[in-house]
Amino acid sequence: MTRASSLLAGLLRAPGQAVHLSVKDWTEVITIARAEQLVGSLAIRLAGQKVPEAVRRRLNDARTALAHAQTQARWEVEMARRTFHGAGYPVVLLKGCAYIIAGLEAGDGRFVGDLDILLPRRQLDDAEKRLLAAGWEWVKADAYDDHYYRQWMHELPPLIHRARDRMIDVHHTILPLTHRLEPDAEAMVRDCVRRDDGIAHLNPADMICHAVAHLLADGDLAGGLRNLWDIHQLLREFRHEDPDFDKELLSRAARHGLTAYVLQADRLAAHLFGDDRPLGWRDRWFLRCILSRDGWGKKTYPITRFAFYLRAHILRMPPLMLVRHLFIKWRKG
Numbered sequence: 649m650t651r652a653s654s655l656l657a658g659l660l661r662a663p664g665q666a667v668h669l670s671v672k673d674w675t676e677v678i679t680i681a682r683a684e685q686l687v688g689s690l691a692i693r694l695a696g697q698k699v700p701e702a703v704r705r706r707l708n709d710a711r712t713a714l715a716h717a718q719t720q721a722r723w724e725v726e727m728a729r730r731t732f733h734g735a736g737y738p739v740v741l742l743k744g745c746a747y748i749i750a751g752l753e754a755g756d757g758r759f760v761g762d763l764d765i766l767l768p769r770r771q772l773d774d775a776e777k778r779l780l781a782a783g784w785e786w787v788k789a790d791a792y793d794d795h796y797y798r799q800w801m802h803e804l805p806p807l808i809h810r811a812r813d814r815m816i817d818v819h820h821t822i823l824p825l826t827h828r829l830e831p832d833a834e835a836m837v838r839d840c841v842r843r844d845d846g847i848a849h850l851n852p853a854d855m856i857c858h859a860v861a862h863l864l865a866d867g868d869l870a871g872g873l874r875n876l877w878d879i880h881q882l883l884r885e886f887r888h889e890d891p892d893f894d895k896e897l898l899s900r901a902a903r904h905g906l907t908a909y910v911l912q913a914d915r916l917a918a919h920l921f922g923d924d925r926p927l928g929w930r931d932r933w934f935l936r937c938i939l940s941r942d943g944w945g946k947k948t949y950p951i952t953r954f955a956f957y958l959r960a961h962i963l964r965m966p967p968l969m970l971v972r973h974l975f976i977k978w979r980k981g
Contacts (some may be wrong), residue, residue: 650948652676653873653939659690660877661921666697674703676943683945684873688714689757714757721745721760724814728763729846731782735774738848740766740840742819742858746849747878750841754881762806762815766850768837769820772804776818784809784816792976800826800965822861822904826965829865831857831904852886852893853900860913861906864934868953868960872938880917 656677658665669677681687691710699707725745732739740746742764747755767775784807788794797805802825804818821833836858840848850858859882863875886893901910916934918925927935937956940949947953961974 649936649939650942652680652943653941656680656684656686656690657873657920657939660686660693663693663697666694666699671700672943674700678703678706679943679945680941683941685759685871686757686874686877688717688759689874689877692757714759717759718748718755720814721748721763724763724812724816725749725847727782727809727812728765728816731778732775733846735771735778737768737771738837738840738842739775740837741847741849742766743862746855747882749843749847750849752882753885754878758878762817764817764819766819766822766833766837768834772818772820776804779807779816779818783811787815800824800969822858823866824964826969827866827963829861829905831861831906835903852882852890853897854904856882856886856897856913857901857904857906857910860901860909861904864909864913865906865963866960868956869934869937872934876913876917876920876938879913880921883914883917884922 652673655669655673659669659677677690678687681690687710691707691714694707721744725741728739741749744755744758744760745763747758748760749755786794787806787808788797794805797803802819802821802823804820806815806817808815822831822836823829836850836854839851839854841851842848849855856879859875859879863869863872863879886897890896897910898907901907912931912934915925915927915931916938919927919931919935933952936949937952940947940953942948
Protein backbone atom coordinates (compact mmCIF):
# COMPACT_ATOMS: atom_id res chain seq x y z
CA MET A 649 0.00 0.00 0.00
CA THR A 650 1.44 3.37 -0.95
CA ARG A 651 1.58 6.22 1.53
CA ALA A 652 -0.17 8.59 -0.90
CA SER A 653 -3.14 6.25 -1.42
CA SER A 654 -3.41 5.73 2.32
CA LEU A 655 -3.48 9.52 2.83
CA LEU A 656 -6.49 9.82 0.50
CA ALA A 657 -8.32 7.01 2.29
CA GLY A 658 -7.50 8.64 5.62
CA LEU A 659 -8.94 12.00 4.52
CA LEU A 660 -12.17 10.38 3.37
CA ARG A 661 -12.38 8.64 6.72
CA ALA A 662 -11.44 11.62 8.90
CA PRO A 663 -11.51 15.00 7.09
CA GLY A 664 -10.07 16.72 10.15
CA GLN A 665 -6.68 15.25 9.25
CA ALA A 666 -6.48 17.88 6.50
CA VAL A 667 -4.70 20.32 8.86
CA HIS A 668 -1.70 17.96 9.10
CA LEU A 669 -0.98 17.66 5.36
CA SER A 670 2.03 19.29 3.69
CA VAL A 671 2.01 20.91 0.25
CA LYS A 672 3.54 17.73 -1.19
CA ASP A 673 0.86 15.64 0.52
CA TRP A 674 -1.91 17.76 -1.01
CA THR A 675 -0.42 17.45 -4.50
CA GLU A 676 -0.32 13.68 -4.20
CA VAL A 677 -3.76 13.35 -2.62
CA ILE A 678 -5.52 15.43 -5.27
CA THR A 679 -3.64 13.66 -8.06
CA ILE A 680 -4.71 10.25 -6.78
CA ALA A 681 -8.26 11.42 -6.09
CA ARG A 682 -8.58 12.49 -9.71
CA ALA A 683 -7.12 9.21 -10.96
CA GLU A 684 -9.53 7.22 -8.78
CA GLN A 685 -12.51 9.45 -9.68
CA LEU A 686 -12.81 10.37 -6.01
CA VAL A 687 -12.05 14.08 -6.24
CA GLY A 688 -15.77 14.92 -6.02
CA SER A 689 -16.16 12.82 -2.89
CA LEU A 690 -13.02 14.39 -1.42
CA ALA A 691 -14.36 17.89 -2.14
CA ILE A 692 -17.66 17.08 -0.44
CA ARG A 693 -15.96 15.52 2.58
CA LEU A 694 -13.60 18.47 3.04
CA ALA A 695 -16.28 21.15 2.86
CA GLY A 696 -15.76 23.46 5.83
CA GLN A 697 -12.27 22.16 6.61
CA LYS A 698 -9.30 24.51 6.77
CA VAL A 699 -7.14 23.86 3.72
CA PRO A 700 -4.53 25.88 1.78
CA GLU A 701 -5.95 28.42 -0.67
CA ALA A 702 -4.64 26.57 -3.72
CA VAL A 703 -6.31 23.39 -2.48
CA ARG A 704 -9.54 25.24 -1.78
CA ARG A 705 -9.67 26.49 -5.38
CA ARG A 706 -9.15 23.02 -6.76
CA LEU A 707 -11.82 21.55 -4.51
CA ASN A 708 -14.22 24.29 -5.60
CA ASP A 709 -13.44 23.44 -9.23
CA ALA A 710 -14.19 19.79 -8.43
CA ARG A 711 -17.57 20.71 -6.92
CA THR A 712 -18.42 22.72 -10.04
CA ALA A 713 -17.45 19.84 -12.32
CA LEU A 714 -19.36 17.44 -10.10
CA ALA A 715 -22.56 19.48 -10.35
CA HIS A 716 -22.26 19.52 -14.15
CA ALA A 717 -21.55 15.77 -14.33
CA GLN A 718 -24.51 14.93 -12.12
CA THR A 719 -26.81 17.12 -14.22
CA GLN A 720 -25.66 15.16 -17.27
CA ALA A 721 -26.27 11.89 -15.43
CA ARG A 722 -29.80 12.92 -14.46
CA TRP A 723 -30.51 13.87 -18.06
CA GLU A 724 -29.32 10.47 -19.31
CA VAL A 725 -31.62 8.82 -16.79
CA GLU A 726 -34.49 10.93 -18.10
CA MET A 727 -33.66 9.95 -21.69
CA ALA A 728 -33.69 6.29 -20.70
CA ARG A 729 -37.01 6.78 -18.90
CA ARG A 730 -38.55 8.24 -22.05
CA THR A 731 -37.08 5.48 -24.21
CA PHE A 732 -38.58 2.73 -22.06
CA HIS A 733 -41.85 4.48 -21.23
CA GLY A 734 -44.72 2.03 -21.68
CA ALA A 735 -42.38 -0.96 -22.06
CA GLY A 736 -44.24 -2.90 -19.39
CA TYR A 737 -41.12 -4.03 -17.52
CA PRO A 738 -38.93 -2.25 -14.98
CA VAL A 739 -35.67 -0.64 -16.03
CA VAL A 740 -33.47 -0.67 -12.94
CA LEU A 741 -30.69 1.88 -12.48
CA LEU A 742 -27.33 0.58 -11.27
CA LYS A 743 -24.22 2.10 -9.67
CA GLY A 744 -23.68 5.87 -9.57
CA CYS A 745 -26.89 6.96 -11.29
CA ALA A 746 -28.88 4.83 -8.87
CA TYR A 747 -27.15 6.42 -5.88
CA ILE A 748 -27.82 9.92 -7.22
CA ILE A 749 -31.46 9.34 -8.16
CA ALA A 750 -32.16 7.59 -4.85
CA GLY A 751 -30.71 10.56 -2.95
CA LEU A 752 -28.13 8.44 -1.15
CA GLU A 753 -24.97 9.75 0.50
CA ALA A 754 -22.94 7.57 -1.84
CA GLY A 755 -24.20 9.75 -4.69
CA ASP A 756 -23.17 13.08 -3.14
CA GLY A 757 -19.67 13.22 -4.58
CA ARG A 758 -20.11 10.63 -7.31
CA PHE A 759 -18.93 11.31 -10.83
CA VAL A 760 -20.81 9.11 -13.32
CA GLY A 761 -19.52 7.87 -16.65
CA ASP A 762 -21.81 5.35 -18.32
CA LEU A 763 -25.48 4.82 -17.56
CA ASP A 764 -25.92 1.25 -16.29
CA ILE A 765 -29.33 -0.41 -16.25
CA LEU A 766 -30.66 -3.87 -15.40
CA LEU A 767 -33.71 -5.43 -16.99
CA PRO A 768 -35.17 -8.93 -17.49
CA ARG A 769 -33.15 -11.02 -19.94
CA ARG A 770 -36.26 -11.97 -21.92
CA GLN A 771 -36.73 -8.26 -22.71
CA LEU A 772 -33.31 -7.70 -24.30
CA ASP A 773 -34.63 -7.77 -27.88
CA ASP A 774 -37.26 -5.15 -27.11
CA ALA A 775 -34.76 -3.02 -25.19
CA GLU A 776 -32.27 -3.17 -28.06
CA LYS A 777 -34.89 -2.05 -30.58
CA ARG A 778 -35.98 0.84 -28.35
CA LEU A 779 -32.44 2.08 -27.82
CA LEU A 780 -31.45 1.89 -31.48
CA ALA A 781 -34.64 3.74 -32.47
CA ALA A 782 -33.87 6.45 -29.88
CA GLY A 783 -30.41 7.21 -31.26
CA TRP A 784 -28.02 4.83 -29.55
CA GLU A 785 -25.65 2.79 -31.70
CA TRP A 786 -23.13 0.02 -31.14
CA VAL A 787 -19.66 0.90 -29.91
CA LYS A 788 -18.11 -2.45 -30.90
CA ALA A 789 -18.53 -3.35 -34.56
CA ASP A 790 -16.31 -6.45 -34.28
CA ALA A 791 -18.23 -9.69 -34.90
CA TYR A 792 -16.32 -11.68 -32.28
CA ASP A 793 -16.84 -9.06 -29.58
CA ASP A 794 -20.54 -8.88 -30.42
CA HIS A 795 -20.88 -12.67 -30.17
CA TYR A 796 -18.84 -12.75 -26.95
CA TYR A 797 -21.10 -10.23 -25.23
CA ARG A 798 -24.34 -11.84 -26.37
CA GLN A 799 -23.32 -15.43 -25.69
CA TRP A 800 -21.29 -15.19 -22.49
CA MET A 801 -21.55 -11.81 -20.81
CA HIS A 802 -24.03 -10.29 -18.37
CA GLU A 803 -24.83 -7.36 -20.65
CA LEU A 804 -25.39 -6.32 -24.25
CA PRO A 805 -22.43 -4.86 -26.14
CA PRO A 806 -22.08 -1.21 -25.03
CA LEU A 807 -24.03 1.45 -26.92
CA ILE A 808 -23.31 5.16 -27.34
CA HIS A 809 -25.75 7.91 -28.28
CA ARG A 810 -24.86 9.42 -31.63
CA ALA A 811 -25.86 12.97 -30.61
CA ARG A 812 -25.00 13.14 -26.91
CA ASP A 813 -21.91 10.88 -27.02
CA ARG A 814 -23.00 9.13 -23.81
CA MET A 815 -22.77 5.39 -23.25
CA ILE A 816 -25.33 2.99 -21.84
CA ASP A 817 -24.66 -0.54 -20.57
CA VAL A 818 -27.70 -2.82 -20.60
CA HIS A 819 -27.36 -5.62 -18.04
CA HIS A 820 -29.58 -8.67 -17.66
CA THR A 821 -27.65 -10.00 -14.64
CA ILE A 822 -24.71 -8.80 -12.53
CA LEU A 823 -22.00 -11.38 -13.33
CA PRO A 824 -20.95 -12.98 -16.62
CA LEU A 825 -22.92 -16.08 -17.60
CA THR A 826 -19.67 -18.05 -17.56
CA HIS A 827 -19.00 -17.14 -13.91
CA ARG A 828 -19.23 -19.96 -11.37
CA LEU A 829 -21.69 -17.86 -9.34
CA GLU A 830 -25.25 -17.29 -10.55
CA PRO A 831 -26.87 -14.35 -8.73
CA ASP A 832 -30.66 -14.28 -8.84
CA ALA A 833 -31.08 -11.39 -11.26
CA GLU A 834 -34.80 -12.05 -11.64
CA ALA A 835 -35.24 -11.50 -7.90
CA MET A 836 -33.23 -8.29 -8.11
CA VAL A 837 -35.54 -6.92 -10.79
CA ARG A 838 -38.70 -8.23 -9.12
CA ASP A 839 -37.81 -6.78 -5.72
CA CYS A 840 -36.49 -3.44 -6.96
CA VAL A 841 -37.67 -0.08 -5.63
CA ARG A 842 -40.02 1.54 -8.15
CA ARG A 843 -40.42 5.30 -7.98
CA ASP A 844 -43.44 7.36 -8.97
CA ASP A 845 -41.55 8.87 -11.92
CA GLY A 846 -41.17 5.46 -13.57
CA ILE A 847 -37.54 5.02 -12.55
CA ALA A 848 -36.42 2.04 -10.47
CA HIS A 849 -33.31 1.09 -8.53
CA LEU A 850 -32.22 -1.98 -6.57
CA ASN A 851 -33.42 -2.42 -3.02
CA PRO A 852 -30.77 -1.55 -0.38
CA ALA A 853 -29.49 -5.09 0.23
CA ASP A 854 -29.27 -5.89 -3.48
CA MET A 855 -27.55 -2.54 -4.06
CA ILE A 856 -24.78 -3.65 -1.70
CA CYS A 857 -24.65 -7.12 -3.29
CA HIS A 858 -24.22 -5.63 -6.76
CA ALA A 859 -21.51 -3.20 -5.66
CA VAL A 860 -19.65 -6.06 -3.94
CA ALA A 861 -20.00 -8.38 -6.95
CA HIS A 862 -18.64 -5.65 -9.23
CA LEU A 863 -15.66 -5.01 -6.94
CA LEU A 864 -14.63 -8.45 -5.68
CA ALA A 865 -16.30 -11.18 -7.74
CA ASP A 866 -15.89 -9.86 -11.27
CA GLY A 867 -13.10 -7.41 -11.93
CA ASP A 868 -9.40 -6.86 -11.38
CA LEU A 869 -10.04 -4.22 -8.66
CA ALA A 870 -9.59 -1.33 -11.10
CA GLY A 871 -11.35 1.63 -9.49
CA GLY A 872 -11.42 -0.38 -6.30
CA LEU A 873 -10.92 2.51 -3.89
CA ARG A 874 -13.94 4.39 -5.26
CA ASN A 875 -16.07 1.24 -5.23
CA LEU A 876 -15.04 0.42 -1.66
CA TRP A 877 -15.92 4.00 -0.62
CA ASP A 878 -19.34 3.52 -2.24
CA ILE A 879 -19.85 0.31 -0.27
CA HIS A 880 -18.80 1.97 2.99
CA GLN A 881 -21.22 4.85 2.52
CA LEU A 882 -24.07 2.55 1.52
CA LEU A 883 -23.53 0.27 4.51
CA ARG A 884 -23.30 3.20 6.93
CA GLU A 885 -26.50 4.81 5.65
CA PHE A 886 -28.58 1.63 5.41
CA ARG A 887 -27.48 0.45 8.87
CA HIS A 888 -28.37 3.84 10.34
CA GLU A 889 -31.85 3.68 8.80
CA ASP A 890 -32.51 0.04 9.73
CA PRO A 891 -30.89 -1.60 12.78
CA ASP A 892 -31.78 -5.01 11.32
CA PHE A 893 -30.30 -4.27 7.90
CA ASP A 894 -27.46 -6.78 8.28
CA LYS A 895 -29.95 -9.64 8.57
CA GLU A 896 -31.57 -8.67 5.27
CA LEU A 897 -28.19 -8.13 3.65
CA LEU A 898 -26.89 -11.57 4.62
CA SER A 899 -30.16 -13.16 3.50
CA ARG A 900 -29.94 -11.54 0.06
CA ALA A 901 -26.19 -12.23 -0.19
CA ALA A 902 -26.85 -15.92 0.44
CA ARG A 903 -29.54 -15.91 -2.24
CA HIS A 904 -27.07 -14.50 -4.76
CA GLY A 905 -24.14 -16.69 -3.64
CA LEU A 906 -22.19 -13.64 -2.51
CA THR A 907 -21.97 -14.09 1.27
CA ALA A 908 -18.18 -14.49 1.44
CA TYR A 909 -17.63 -11.47 -0.82
CA VAL A 910 -20.08 -9.29 1.15
CA LEU A 911 -18.35 -10.14 4.42
CA GLN A 912 -14.95 -9.41 2.89
CA ALA A 913 -16.09 -6.07 1.49
CA ASP A 914 -17.47 -5.16 4.92
CA ARG A 915 -14.09 -5.93 6.51
CA LEU A 916 -12.13 -3.97 3.91
CA ALA A 917 -14.44 -0.95 4.07
CA ALA A 918 -14.42 -0.94 7.88
CA HIS A 919 -10.63 -1.19 7.97
CA LEU A 920 -10.11 1.74 5.60
CA PHE A 921 -13.00 4.03 6.48
CA GLY A 922 -14.57 2.82 9.71
CA ASP A 923 -13.42 1.11 12.88
CA ASP A 924 -9.97 0.00 11.64
CA ARG A 925 -11.05 -3.64 11.74
CA PRO A 926 -8.16 -6.17 11.77
CA LEU A 927 -7.47 -7.94 8.49
CA GLY A 928 -6.02 -11.29 7.51
CA TRP A 929 -3.29 -11.78 4.92
CA ARG A 930 -5.76 -12.35 2.08
CA ASP A 931 -7.58 -9.08 2.79
CA ARG A 932 -4.28 -7.23 2.96
CA TRP A 933 -3.40 -8.61 -0.47
CA PHE A 934 -6.61 -7.03 -1.82
CA LEU A 935 -5.83 -3.72 -0.11
CA ARG A 936 -2.34 -3.75 -1.60
CA CYS A 937 -3.94 -3.74 -5.05
CA ILE A 938 -6.67 -1.21 -4.16
CA LEU A 939 -4.15 1.23 -2.64
CA SER A 940 -1.47 0.85 -5.31
CA ARG A 941 -1.25 4.36 -6.79
CA ASP A 942 1.83 6.43 -6.09
CA GLY A 943 1.99 10.20 -5.62
CA TRP A 944 1.95 10.71 -9.40
CA GLY A 945 -1.30 8.81 -9.73
CA LYS A 946 0.44 5.88 -11.41
CA LYS A 947 -0.25 2.26 -10.58
CA THR A 948 2.52 0.45 -8.73
CA TYR A 949 3.00 -3.21 -7.66
CA PRO A 950 2.85 -4.62 -11.23
CA ILE A 951 3.10 -8.25 -10.11
CA THR A 952 0.17 -7.83 -7.70
CA ARG A 953 -1.94 -6.12 -10.35
CA PHE A 954 -1.12 -8.81 -12.94
CA ALA A 955 -2.14 -11.47 -10.44
CA PHE A 956 -5.52 -9.75 -10.01
CA TYR A 957 -5.82 -9.42 -13.79
CA LEU A 958 -5.43 -13.19 -14.10
CA ARG A 959 -7.78 -13.74 -11.16
CA ALA A 960 -10.47 -11.67 -12.87
CA HIS A 961 -10.29 -13.76 -16.03
CA ILE A 962 -10.18 -17.06 -14.14
CA LEU A 963 -13.29 -16.05 -12.18
CA ARG A 964 -15.10 -15.06 -15.35
CA MET A 965 -14.70 -18.22 -17.43
CA PRO A 966 -13.51 -21.84 -17.42
CA PRO A 967 -9.82 -22.47 -18.29
CA LEU A 968 -10.25 -23.76 -21.85
CA MET A 969 -12.64 -20.94 -22.73
CA LEU A 970 -10.23 -18.45 -21.17
CA VAL A 971 -7.27 -19.72 -23.20
CA ARG A 972 -9.32 -19.59 -26.41
CA HIS A 973 -10.59 -16.08 -25.62
CA LEU A 974 -7.14 -14.70 -24.78
CA PHE A 975 -5.67 -16.29 -27.91
CA ILE A 976 -8.31 -14.72 -30.13
CA LYS A 977 -7.83 -11.30 -28.50
CA TRP A 978 -4.03 -11.62 -28.87
CA ARG A 979 -4.33 -12.63 -32.53
CA LYS A 980 -6.63 -9.69 -33.21
CA GLY A 981 -4.14 -7.33 -31.58
